Amino acid sequence: MNIGIVGLGLIGGSIGLKLQKLNHSVYGVTNNKTNAKKAKDRKLANIVSCNFSILQECSVVILALPIKDLVNPSKDLIAAIPKTAIVTDVGSVKVPIVKTWEKINPLFIGSHPMAGTEKNGVEAGYENLFDNATWVITPNSKSDKDSLEKLSKLISALGSEIIHTSPELHDQAVALISHLPIFLSSCLIRTACTNDNQSLLDLSYKLAATGFADTSRVGGGNPILGLDLAKNNQDNIIYSLKLLKNNISKIEETIKNKDWESLLNYLEYTKTKRSYFIN
Amino acid sequence: MNIGIVGLGLIGGSIGLKLQKLNHSVYGVTNNKTNAKKAKDRKLANIVSCNFSILQECSVVILALPIKDLVNPSKDLIAAIPKTAIVTDVGSVKVPIVKTWEKINPLFIGSHPMAGTEKNGVEAGYENLFDNATWVITPNSKSDKDSLEKLSKLISALGSEIIHTSPELHDQAVALISHLPIFLSSCLIRTACTNDNQSLLDLSYKLAATGFADTSRVGGGNPILGLDLAKNNQDNIIYSLKLLKNNISKIEETIKNKDWESLLNYLEYTKTKRSYFIN
Secondary structure, eight states: OOEEEEEHHHHHHHHHHHHTTOEEEEEEEOOSSHHHHHHHHTTTTEEEESSSGGHHHHHHHHEOOOOHHHOOOHHHHHHHHHHTTTEOOSSSOOOHHHHHHHHHHTTTTTEEEEEEOOOSSSTTTOTTTTTTTTEEEEOOOOHHHHHHHHHHHHHHHOOOEEOOOOOHHHHHHHIIIIIHHHHHHHHHHHHHHOSSOOHHHHHHEEEHOOHHHHHHHHHOOOHHHHHHHHSSSHHHHHHHHHHHHHHHHHHHHHHHHTTTHHHHHHHHHHHHHHHHHHO | EEEEOOOOOOOHHHHHHHHHHHTTTTEEEEESSHHHHHHHHOSSSEESSGGGGGGOOOSSEOOOOOHHHHHSHHHHHHHHHOSSEEEOOOOOOHHHHHHHHHHHHTTOEEEEEEOOOOOOOOTTOTTTTTOOOOOEEEEEEEEEEEHHHOOOOOOOOOOOOEEOOHHHHHHHHIIIIHHHHHHHHHHHHHHHOOOOHHHHHHHHHHHOHHHHHHHTTTTOOHHHHHHHHHHHHHHHHHHHHHHHHHHHHHHHHHHHHTTTTHHHHHHHHHHHHHHHOOO
């Protein structure tokens, strides 16, 4: 099959490497010549170009672009994708991307691979990124059944376990387990470092250890990603922050009232429940 | 030197192993015979006993006990420690422990090694736990200068970098960078799993990935430790939770108002500031 990939960063590049192993012909588009050269050197696709027109050969097109370029796609990109092609994206929010693309392409179905590393860019992709990962596919009532089946088969072949859910439910779930941790973790860093007492601040910098490092990791991530998530999953993130503040108020009251039995129950509950998320 | 260690868990056991390497005679006390046998087999001390009376031979005594046993020490323990011995503890709060022990022993000075692993108990200690760790020593105006100097030398020899600060400032700093992450992380787990929508809950369990795993790690830790911290550092933890809620409200307002420039500044600020804590 001729498969187009727009964007050859961590996700796009990894898809390109794996699809070639599966004997597909991969047409990769990069945003500039420097990246095109690097992508060619790394053999991320069979054909690499900065020109969207190569997509005209493809029966499947995978949009591996940042969220902002997915919700506001360029006219040249839109024009280059055949109307008969199955199109998907890999963005970490789904509702605004699905709304945008189902108007553009009748065979569009959104998706989201839950895989990643700290690295990004054209140097980052590697063949086995999706082995044993979870890949969410988000059809809605308008989605073409045949395209959904073909897309699911293709993604399975990349090595991932597939989950089908609606764009709406996807965005609610990732708000809780992926986006909320980012904003929460950012607030923790701000709380620890916004302090008029310089001695306390200096001591805090020195004493921070693995607990702080882990809890603050995603709050120290790419600010542009956090911004794009807030812009495109605003209501769900606000709702999650509200729930979180309620839970913080509850634990605060428990500690204030020295209600140690309730506090112990609270901490035992979350210790047990964490194992439902982390296997 | 004859050095007593009360409790041969992760911290006490590691101290025992290292002190023997430094040619000290280590007198270790455990809470029961099963642990005493294991401690002997692992050679955590030169002499191991369940009887506090062996401490009478020691010129330094290190209390490596849980916080609850440090703020409410047994009469037998108090009676067994020579009044001429330098005494320290390794608890992760300092004010209530220092208040308790400075009345019991004139040469007591609190301390807190910032080292640990996921393991605990008599099987957990290892010789190099304190290499390149930070070890806080918390003298106050009543502390004996000579004892402080001797204790600092001994702890340096264990391989750690020493920081001297007051018990009060220590407890404020650890509330922010160590205790707050525990309660916050627990609230995150509760927020993600307290949900009437079973489909959303099931999807959230499946989609949680490394971001959630890291941010929730310390919230899934030992509930008894969290409880002991809340009991013994109550005011500082409540103050930290209040600051955190204010910061969450700020980021919530920013997202509500679509003030994307401020949000980007917020996320860039915390990304930069995190590097002050994590080297």
